[in-house]
Amino acid sequence: MKPTNPVASGLARAGLRSPPGPLPGNPALRAMLGLLRRPTRASPLATRGDATVRPGLALAWLFLIALLLAAIAPHWLTGVDPLAAAARNAYLPPSSSHWLGTDENGRDVLARLIHGVRPSLLMGLVSTAIGLGVGIILGLAAGLGPRLVDGAIMRLIDVLLAFPDLLLALVIITFWGQGLWITLIAVGVASIPRFARMVRAQTLVVRDAPYVEAATTLGRHRAAVVLRHVLPNAIKPILILATIGIGHNIITGAALSFLGFGASPPAPEWGSMLAMGRNYLANAWWLVAWPSVAIILTVVSITAIGRDWLARSEGKSR
């Protein structure tokens, strides 16, 4: 028996080029979503690992909760001012008074890391929200609108896909100037095509569902049907993808800050901390090591949680 599952069939439609063999959907897309374990041919041996408690996942949640706490109330986690410079404390290696050391101005690295959580997470969240918002509008219009609209939107998406994320962001920065907001918009715009394709694919799945037909037959207004029935039923897989997308956008955002297009220098932000620390590689390893670890752990946690959520929603880990 072949279980039909909305995400998998949605993905199959999202991958415009149908790849050969049994693999549904564009493998790049599948890989990014972490849709790597297929529910169909799972042998008992392969699934045994899933049923057990997963300490890695618990750690990911723990780390994420700590991050959220740091983003909401950084002063609860550290009493040290991240901007308090003290020249004679410069370049102190990690010790009991400065757990992660101090930077070139004698500022505490741990405090800066903790206060840097908010801009770094916001970068991922806001840009994902921008991409998701526009993606939902475009995807709904493409999935529900007339063929002409669908064709036009999908061609636009094809064009946007032809530009690598970072290059598209750099084009936007070149023409509309530098600054935190421009960077956020640039990262968000770069993620529009992914979301729009997903929303369209989901919409196509939900569009033909009996309950939508029923609502239409009952004479509900088209907009009401879309808002009350199509969107809520299509949104869950999309939200899961957005979660995984936040990790991706945190990376792009940090990369742009690292290149000097993000938050302005005195403010603590992980990408710009790395950019500064890069100048002191020879004498202060702790300036780059901790922000690196923070970025990697954050993205790993978000991705692991997103993938687990995805697997659960597909009913794989019973």
Add this chain to the structure above:
Amino acid sequence: MKRLAARLLAGVGVLWGAATLTFVAIHFSAGDPVLAILGGPDAIPTPQQLAQVREEYGFDQPLWVQYGRYVGRIAQGDFGESYRLRIPVTEAIGKQIGATLQLALSAALLAIGLALASAVLTAKRNPWVRRVASASELVLSSSPSFVLGILLLLVFSFQWPVLPPAGSNGWQTLILPTIALALPIAGMLSQVLRQELEDILEQPFIAMARARGLSQTAVRLRHALRHALVPLVTLSGFIFASLLGGAVVTEMLFARQGIGRMMLDAAVAKDAPVVLGITLLAALVYVVVNLLVDVLNGLIDPRVKPR
């Protein structure tokens, strides 16, 4: 043949759309489009430069004439002149592209090699081996190139100075950037390949090959791997995009020559013709790569039917 023609047409369409999008970008940029081409609002262009750009882009003409001229010039491979370098953009790209190709090619080879090795060695093995493999794949695919690059620099150029930290002369300077660029891609590819390989290893023809007396390793290398290569070809577009995006950061970090670095410098200096030229080149290569993928997939697996 008919299918190929349709694909080709779609590819040209995407490029035309890309050119149109850049035209829109120029005209809706913050401020005067003439200034946008000559370095943004802070630029101090000479009157000759201003006149030259107005003439070249036809800013005194109606919008549709400007658009026609612009697309026409791009179709001829003329991206204008870099106001900063004062040479045609195509010439500037030509000078730098060799270094980027070298880096991208070696990173692609390393990434594919690592992914294949990891997939063949860990697919359907002991659960612990698989767990370790998938955990390291998750970490690698979540680590951006610039973070890996900094950590590599820290360890191999500063703490334990065995490799040069910067430059683009000689093979030693290529090692660290190649690794930094390749590892995230390898992590992503390896996830896909291992999954594919595990599915293939459950197929009847694998059991048949085993029954014929082939060893487990021989089955993997001779039979399973061949089929697992199909998704690798399909992923070429993704690999290419990651390489190019990664090249911007990696070339900057390791102070290398290349179009990634040139793109970054141009974005900082608001050198619009260079930024647009490199972006359009990326779109062109993306379209060509996907066209090749289509053709190759048709050759490798005749079941791939046109839609």
